[in-house]
Amino acid sequence: MNATxxxxxxxxxxxxxxxxxxxxxxxxxxRSAVSLWRGGKGHxxxxxxxxxxxxxxxxxxxxxPLIESERARSPGARKAWLRLAQLAAGVAAVFLYSHxxxxxxxxxxxxxxxxVKL
Numbered sequence: 841m842n843a844t845x846x847x848x849x850x851x852x853x854x855x856x857x858x859x860x861x862x863x864x865x866x867x868x869x870x871r872s873a874v875s876l877w878r879g880g881k882g883h884x885x886x887x888x889x890x891x892x893x894x895x896x897x898x899x900x901x902x903x904x905p906l907i908e909s910e911r912a913r914s915p916g917a918r919k920a921w922l923r924l925a926q927l928a929a930g931v932a933a934v935f936l937y938s939h940x941x942x943x944x945x946x947x948x949x950x951x952x953x954x955x956v957k958l
Contacts (some may be wrong), residue, residue, distance in 0.1 A: 843906035844877045844884060851892040867891055884912045901928040 848863060857863045860874045868890050869872075876882025884892070889907055893900040905928060909921035 842880065842910055843903060845890050845911060847889070847896070847898065847903050847907070848874070848877060848884075850896045850898065854896045883907055899928070 848860070848878055851857070852860075855863070857866060860878065861871045864871045864874045869884075869888060871882075873882060877884060878912050884907065886904065887956060889904055890900055892898070893903055902925065905921045905925035909918045909925065912918040
């Protein structure tokens with residue numbers, strides 16, 4: 841399942857929407873646009889991604905590069921977007937765990953930075 845469909849399904853669940861048509865109406869887009877997403881022939885624009893992330897409480901920095909990587913026309917562009925997604929995940933993880941004690945946080949940050957460089 842691709843990132844677009846995963847986010848759309850989360851959006852429908854959180855908003856208690858029983859159809860893609862209802863999701864399209866709530867997002868202010870056409871039903872055919874959502875149908876293209878489902879079929880893997882289209883992807884949401886940034887404003888729709890933002891609306892779905894806001895409604896679901898998801899981090900747009902995670903979803904935007906994942907969805908853009910699916911939209912990419914070349915392997916190089918796809919790779920660049922996926923690197924950005926990894927970086928965003930690492931940064932989000934650092935913020936998530938910033939409340940832990942200093943020693944553990946420093947070890948976690950070092951591990952995250954190493955992971956992102958891969």
